Amino acid sequence: xxxxxxxxxxxxxxxxxxxxxxxxxxxxxxxxxxxxxxxxxxxxxxxxxxxxxxxxxxxxxxxxxxxxxxxxxxxxxxxxxxxxxxxxxxxxxxxxxxxxxxxxxxxxxxxxxxxxxxxxxxxxxxxxxxxxxxxxxxxxxxxxxxxxxxxxxxxxxxxxxxxxxxxxxxxxxxxxxxxxxxxxxxxxxxxxxxxxxxxxxxxxxxxxxxxxxxxxxxxxxxxxxxxxxxxxxxxxxxxxxxxxxxxxxxxxxxxxxxxxxxxxxxxxxxxxxxxxxxxxxxxxxxxxxxxxxxxxxxxxxxxxxxxxxxxxxxxxxxxxxxxxxxxxxxxxxxxxxxxxxxxxxxxxxxxxxxxxxxxxxxxxxxxxxxxxxxxxxxxxxxxxxxxxxxxxxxxxx
Amino acid sequence: xxxxxxxxxxxxxxxxxxxxxxxxxxxxxxxxxxxxxxxxxxxxxxxxxxxxxxxxxxxxxxxxxxxxxxxxxxxxxxxxxxxxxxxxxxxxxxxxxxxxxxxxxxxxxxxxxxxxxxxxxxxxxxxxxxxxxxxxxxxxxxxxxxxxxxxxxxxxxxxxxxxxxxxxxxxxxxxxxxxxxxxxxxxxxxxxxxxxxxxxxxxxxxxxxxxxxxxxxxxxxxxxxxxxxxxxxxxxxxxxxxxxxxxxxxxxxxxxxxxxxxxxxxxxxxxxxxxxxxxxxxxxxxxxxxxxxxxxxxxxxxxxxxxxxxxxxxxxxxxxxxxxxxxxxxxxxxxxxxxxxxxxxxxxxxxxxxxxxxxxxxxxxxxxxxxxxxxxxxxxxxxxxxxxxxxxxxxxx
Numbered sequence: 165x166x167x168x169x170x171x172x173x174x175x176x177x178x179x180x181x182x183x184x185x186x187x188x189x190x191x192x193x194x195x196x197x198x199x200x201x202x203x204x205x206x207x208x209x210x211x212x213x214x215x216x217x218x219x220x221x222x223x224x225x226x227x228x229x230x231x232x233x234x235x236x237x238x239x240x241x242x243x244x245x246x247x248x249x250x251x252x253x254x255x256x257x258x259x260x261x262x263x264x265x266x267x268x269x270x271x272x273x274x275x276x277x278x279x280x281x282x283x284x285x286x287x288x289x290x291x292x293x294x295x296x297x298x299x300x301x302x303x304x305x306x307x308x309x310x311x312x313x314x315x316x317x318x319x320x321x322x323x324x325x326x327x328x329x330x331x332x333x334x335x336x337x338x339x340x341x342x343x344x345x346x347x348x349x350x351x352x353x354x355x356x357x358x359x360x361x362x363x364x365x366x367x368x369x370x371x372x373x374x375x376x377x378x379x380x381x382x383x384x385x386x387x388x389x390x391x392x393x394x395x396x397x398x399x400x401x402x403x404x405x406x407x408x409x410x411x412x413x414x415x416x417x418x419x420x421x422x423x424x425x426x427x428x429x430x431x432x433x434x435x436x437x438x439x440x441x442x443x444x445x446x447x448x449x450x451x452x453x454x455x456x457x458x459x460x461x462x463x464x465x466x467x468x469x470x471x472x473x474x475x476x477x478x479x480x481x482x483x484x485x486x487x488x489x490x491x492x493x494x495x496x497x498x499x500x501x502x503x504x505x506x507x508x509x510x511x512x513x514x515x516x517x518x519x520x521x522x523x524x525x526x527x528x529x530x531x532x533x534x535x536x537x538x539x540x541x542x543x544x545x546x547x548x549x550x551x552x553x554x555x556x557x558x559x560x561x
Numbered sequence: 562x563x564x565x566x567x568x569x570x571x572x573x574x575x576x577x578x579x580x581x582x583x584x585x586x587x588x589x590x591x592x593x594x595x596x597x598x599x600x601x602x603x604x605x606x607x608x609x610x611x612x613x614x615x616x617x618x619x620x621x622x623x624x625x626x627x628x629x630x631x632x633x634x635x636x637x638x639x640x641x642x643x644x645x646x647x648x649x650x651x652x653x654x655x656x657x658x659x660x661x662x663x664x665x666x667x668x669x670x671x672x673x674x675x676x677x678x679x680x681x682x683x684x685x686x687x688x689x690x691x692x693x694x695x696x697x698x699x700x701x702x703x704x705x706x707x708x709x710x711x712x713x714x715x716x717x718x719x720x721x722x723x724x725x726x727x728x729x730x731x732x733x734x735x736x737x738x739x740x741x742x743x744x745x746x747x748x749x750x751x752x753x754x755x756x757x758x759x760x761x762x763x764x765x766x767x768x769x770x771x772x773x774x775x776x777x778x779x780x781x782x783x784x785x786x787x788x789x790x791x792x793x794x795x796x797x798x799x800x801x802x803x804x805x806x807x808x809x810x811x812x813x814x815x816x817x818x819x820x821x822x823x824x825x826x827x828x829x830x831x832x833x834x835x836x837x838x839x840x841x842x843x844x845x846x847x848x849x850x851x852x853x854x855x856x857x858x859x860x861x862x863x864x865x866x867x868x869x870x871x872x873x874x875x876x877x878x879x880x881x882x883x884x885x886x887x888x889x890x891x892x893x894x895x896x897x898x899x900x901x902x903x904x905x906x907x908x909x910x911x912x913x914x915x916x917x918x919x920x921x922x923x924x925x926x927x928x929x930x931x932x933x934x935x936x937x938x939x940x941x942x943x944x945x946x947x948x949x950x951x952x953x954x955x956x957x958x
Binding site for chain 1: 573575578580582585586588589593594597598601602604605606607609610611612613618644645646647648651655671674675676678679680682683686687688689690696768770776777778779780781794795796797798799800801803806807808809810811813824825826827828829830831832834902907909911912
């Protein structure tokens with residue numbers, strides 16, 4: 165039985181703050197600072213160049229990948245860590261295109277995170293040959309599958325609403341048309357019990373700074389189904405994806421494993437911090453985490469609906485269709501969120517009118533959510549969103 | 562007048578060690594740990610998601626880019642920081658290809674770092690249309706320029722020998738054939754007084770963990786000549802290169818500046834550490850740094866040649882043709898380097914027989930180099946390279 169009071173104690177949360185934005189940036193695990201200090205002062209400072217061997221820097225992307233693999237339902241050796249999620253989307257979609265070289269369409273949905281769509285469109289242009297991105301509404305994906313579709317690229321969880329795709333059903337439907345699937349697990353990894361291998365997904369990618377709490381700018385990951393690895397020609401043929409990088413051979417020969425999707429020198433310090441952050445998940449049962457997230461979300465929705473008639477739920481009400489965050493629509497959402505933050509409840513805002521709240525059982529409990537709902541009621545009933553100090557837009561919202 | 566005793570004091574060098582591998586991984590600047598601690602504990606830990614605005618995380622790639630710009634002779638606003646060098650090579654070469662869309666050849670040289678060649682070859686394959694990589698010997702580049710060459714991709718300083726290309730002459734020669742040039746400044750930035758704008762280079766890229774001391778896995782940089790920016794279609798169309806990332810628009814519209822070459826979420830912690838590392842360069846005159854590097858290198862070559870007849874200089878003897886490291890060939894170079902390291906003198910080895918020594922005036926002085934030469938003489942005259950403990954190969958050499 166996972167004890168969520170114990171996991172909460174593993175985070176350095178600022179006193180008096182309710183943090184409901186772990187779906188954007190997970191908070192600081194206490195172990196991360198200590199690990200950063202060791203990596204910087206002892207490994208970099210003292211071991212210097214020797215640390216690449218002596219402190220395991222070079223193999224960290226695979227070792228950390230194995231830890232993430234467990235959290236997404238993938239076998240050891242199937243996940244490589246590095247770069248950013250956008251780069252990993254590029255690699256995965258390019259590899260998927262190679263599986264159906266005579267088809268022209270990358271299919272995605274309008275609920276996808278914009279960067280996935282931008283990068284897919286850019287890749288289609290770069291590879292040419294009439295390749296193109298087609299964007300369908302999220303609930304029209306199955307109908308859009310067909311013999312012209314080369315790749316299905318979907319983000320499992322909608323970043324605005326928390327709406328979850330049925331990964332198993334869509335993967336099966338795509339495969340029935342011979343279409344490989346790339347799942348973006350940005351809002352899934354660490355929030356849900358994903359079963360990426362069991363659903364038969366071809367590729368998956370994700371970031372680690374949200375529910376995995378790896379810190380700002382933590383590296384991304386990529387999963388490749390075992391039978392795709394040997395034939396995969398990396399789109400980004402970097403030296404650390406080489407079979408023998410330190411032979412400095414003239415010819416590129418990709419590594420035999422998923423490590424062929426490594427590119428350049430790994431961000432060693434961020435990788436170490438991510439590794440320490442993953443310690444929080446040791447002993448955490450993901451089914452228990454998911455059940456608790458559902459219970460907490462239901463409680464929060466009920467509290468907000470009871471206290472705040474001004475907002476409307478835009479996340480699915482059915483917990484089976486909703487992931488790790490809950491969103492409410494409100495016309496003055498930006499300013500209301502600023503007022504909420506000023507009162508110690510941190511969520512975030514997504515254009516045009518989405519107030520988004522991460523419900524993350526590792527460090528959020530009923531008391532936090534009751535307080536958040538009460539403060540939101542105070543902000544709304546007092547029309548605090550109308551005050552000038554909250555209406556000013558920051559560069560990053 | 563730059564005081565190199567003062568810059569040396571800014572580094573946390575382990576006692577008793579002579580560090581001659583700053584051309585691979587620069588040592589730890591004392592300010593870096595303090596900055597990492599502030600970024601992790603205060604910004605991430607306390608400010609949490611608000612740090613993207615409040616602590617300048619979002620604009621760091623441009624701010625740090627401006628600091629690097631000065632060090633490579635580029636104007637403010639011309640450099641973006643992020644990703645790895647390999648990714649930045651991909652972006653630059655792809656952009657250069659677009660300037661000559663009817664030409665098929667990416668020209669490089671056999672002295673280039675393998676990752677540059679791998680990524681260029683992979684890009685040629687990805688973009689198709691008969692594009693190909695042609696590799697000429699370093700001294701045959703001018704002869705290989707012609708009307709079929711779309712891009713010239715060169716690393717300024719040879720990673721094995723320290724041999725420097727004449728950046729100005731080759732850029733001019735390429736331009737005479739209508740060929741845009743991409744310079745890889747991996748071993749140049751922070752070691753030399755580069756004048757990337759003055760020579761008229763089209764693009765430049767580099768890493769920051771060598772002579773810029775940004776730490777293991779520190780982000781890379783890319784420079785774009787001002788007149789190329791507006792027409793540049795990014796090969797990796799990530800959301801943070803968007804004109805307005807947080808509008809979450811369906812259409813990709815690249816940022817008006819060099820920031821269109823940003824891709825995904827920046828590695829905030831590594832970026833902060835790099836920023837702190839660049840403080841070391843405040844007040845450093847790069848011409849004085851270069852003059853001192855030449856004097857130190859000449860001293861080291863003379864000492865080694867006096868004491869170690871077993872090795873042969875493979876770097877150019879002419880300081881005008883040699884950059885920030887000095888290399889000697891020796892058949893048992895791997896084992897000899899291990900023995901040297903065991904005796905507190907850290908250089909590195911590059912296949913097949915290169916013993917490489919970074920001569921980095923910011924923290925290396927004559928006493929260090931005299932000791933290094935003496936220890937090398939001890940290793941060689943005592944045939945310590947023949948001992949079994951030094952002959953075992955590590956994973957990373």
